[in-house]
Amino acid sequence: MxxxxxxxxxxxxxxxxxxxxxxxxxxxxxxxxxDAGGVDVLxxxxxxxxxxxxxxxxxxxxxxxxxxxxxxxxxxxxEIYDNSTQAVKSFSSFLPNALKxxxxxxxxxxxxxxxxxxxxxxxxxxxxxx
Amino acid sequence: MELKAxxxxxxxxxxxxxxxxxxxxxxxxxxxLGTTVLERIAQQLKAAGIKRLALIRSADPExxxxxxxxxxxxxxxxxxxxxxxxxxxxxxxxxxxxxSGTDLVLILNVGPYVELDYEEVIQHHINKRCRxxxxxxxxxxxxxxxxxxxxxxxxxxxxxxxxxxxxxxDCERFVAKGYVNLLHSASDFRRLAIDGLLERNAVRPxxxxxxxxxxxxxxxxxxxxxxxxxxxxxxxxxxxxAASLITRNSVIEHDAExxxxxxxxxxxxxxxxxxxxxxxxxxxxxxxxxxSHLVRxxxxxxxxxKLVGVSPANTLFRTLxxxxxFFVVLPRRxxxxxxxxxxxxxxxxxxxxxxxxxxxLAVPDVNEPASGQEVGEFPANFAVVRRYxxx
Numbered sequence: 248m249x250x251x252x253x254x255x256x257x258x259x260x261x262x263x264x265x266x267x268x269x270x271x272x273x274x275x276x277x278x279x280x281x282d283a284g285g286v287d288v289l290x291x292x293x294x295x296x297x298x299x300x301x302x303x304x305x306x307x308x309x310x311x312x313x314x315x316x317x318x319x320x321x322x323x324x325x326e327i328y329d330n331s332t333q334a335v336k337s338f339s340s341f342l343p344n345a346l347k348x349x350x351x352x353x354x355x356x357x358x359x360x361x362x363x364x365x366x367x368x369x370x371x372x373x374x375x376x377x
Numbered sequence: 378m379e380l381k382a383x384x385x386x387x388x389x390x391x392x393x394x395x396x397x398x399x400x401x402x403x404x405x406x407x408x409x410l411g412t413t414v415l416e417r418i419a420q421q422l423k424a425a426g427i428k429r430l431a432l433i434r435s436a437d438p439e440x441x442x443x444x445x446x447x448x449x450x451x452x453x454x455x456x457x458x459x460x461x462x463x464x465x466x467x468x469x470x471x472x473x474x475x476x477s478g479t480d481l482v483l484i485l486n487v488g489p490y491v492e493l494d495y496e497e498v499i500q501h502h503i504n505k506r507c508r509x510x511x512x513x514x515x516x517x518x519x520x521x522x523x524x525x526x527x528x529x530x531x532x533x534x535x536x537x538x539x540x541x542x543x544x545x546x547d548c549e550r551f552v553a554k555g556y557v558n559l560l561h562s563a564s565d566f567r568r569l570a571i572d573g574l575l576e577r578n579a580v581r582p583x584x585x586x587x588x589x590x591x592x593x594x595x596x597x598x599x600x601x602x603x604x605x606x607x608x609x610x611x612x613x614x615x616x617x618x619a620a621s622l623i624t625r626n627s628v629i630e631h632d633a634e635x636x637x638x639x640x641x642x643x644x645x646x647x648x649x650x651x652x653x654x655x656x657x658x659x660x661x662x663x664x665x666x667x668x669s670h671l672v673r674x675x676x677x678x679x680x681x682x683k684l685v686g687v688s689p690a691n692t693l694f695r696t697l698x699x700x701x702x703f704f705v706v707l708p709r710r711x712x713x714x715x716x717x718x719x720x721x722x723x724x725x726x727x728x729x730x731x732x733x734x735x736x737x738l739a740v741p742d743v744n745e746p747a748s749g750q751e752v753g754e755f756p757a758n759f760a761v762v763r764r765y766x767x768x
Contacts, residue, residue, distance in 0.1 A: 280678070280680065282683075283683045314661075314670045314677045315679070317657060320657050
């Protein structure tokens with residue numbers, strides 16, 4: 248993902264980011280190359296999502312992209328999951344008990360694949376991230 | 378007795394993991410603590426009394442520019458560049474040696490780094506009165522080093538045609554007792570550098586030990602706000618910018634540059650490599666616009682010059698580049714500061730009514746308990762309302 252591709256991508260994603268409480272998962276399995284422009288766009292998306300009280304998570308990050316995220320110190324800013332299903336499910340993990348009755352989901356445990364040392368406790372990562 | 382050495386670099390060895398290269402450059406031609414493995418081996422051979430060295434290398438165009446300087450510094454008498462007919466060139470070089478009256482030929486495939494007493498190997502070969510001696514590791518693996526009688530052309534031909542895999546039955550074996558690094562991967566390359574810093578092998582850093590465990594090459598520029606933790610090596614003419622951190626056996630090779638605020642941990646930055654500002658380089662070998670991550674075991678090509686770039690080898694070009702960058706950055710910076718000042722002037726202060734909280738607004742006293750209710754940890758009239766979804 249270079250600067251030009253990243254800008255086009257940002258235009259496509261913008262309507263979702265500006266919605267109320269956007270909960271987005273970017274499946275990065277097809278991203279083999281990412282440069283500073285691509286990382287910048289990911290950060291912009293994250294910023295916009297947080298501004299609207301939402302969140303952005305990454306899934307299926309390729310080792311190549313993971314190296315660049317680690318290099319640019321941005322890997323620790325995102326919750327990263329093995330696949331998009333886990334990432335989507337993780338959004339409902341943090342519902343209050345009262346609402347879990349209406350949004351049931353199977354018990355699961357997610358483990359970030361990138362930068363596990365950033366999450367103290369390893370397997371307790373979901374709690375820490377919450 | 379006349380001795381000559383035939384050194385093979387980038388040989389297409391059969392039945393082996395892909396040839397030990399990074400971006401087409403054999404690890405033997407990449408600098409480790411100031412100089413290449415090839416140069417170090419050439420020095421060892423000359424110290425052992427083998428003055429005539431011939432080099433056969435694969436003519437990979439990408440690798441050629443990177444290996445040129447190290448090969449010239451090593452001082453070979455003849456250099457042959459080959460393409461697909463690598464082993465044929467080796468045979469021809471051997472034949473030339475034979476015709477010129479050489480008695481013994483030392484054949485070295487410079488993939489693995491082996492610390493050998495070459496005099497001992499040759500003495501062993503002479504004492505055993507064998508036609509060929511193969512140097513092997515303690516576990517019996519061949520290390521690509523052979524001593525062959527120049528008169529035994531057939532033995533040499535068999536050896537070359539099999540890609541150094543087959544030897545005749547009566548080949549004598551010499552077990553190498555010194556340090557051995559097969560240099561198969563970036564991890565092996567990194568281990569060689571770490572072992573050198575920790576003095577586990579004979580690879581000594583080319584530079585002055587300015588503090589215990591910190592070696593700095595000639596002309597290296599280290600900013601006073603940069604931090605370097607031992608053991609570390611900073612190569613000649615390299616630049617370490619402000620607020621950067623070099624730690625845990627990290628190696629910055631000559632003419633490399635680490636920009637402001639970057640952390641280099643347990644990594645090697647190869648010569649003429651620029652590492653951008655504010656980055657974390659960990660457990661990697663960085664160079665030739667690539668990052669070889671040792672933990673993730675992945676090789677990533679980086680096209681973004683802001684992250685990893687290549688500095689020109691020529692000092693003049695480098696100076697011109699720096700000057701041009703300065704004249705590009707300076708006006709941009711001035712314009713940005715001016716614009717910031719203009720924006721500051723334009724800012725209109727908020728009216729007092731908006732800046733201060735409304736005086737008329739009655740602020741409920743949350744500490745006062747609601748009538749008829751007990752107060753727990755939170756006041757009874759304290760409520761948190763948060764909407765989830767559209768329901």
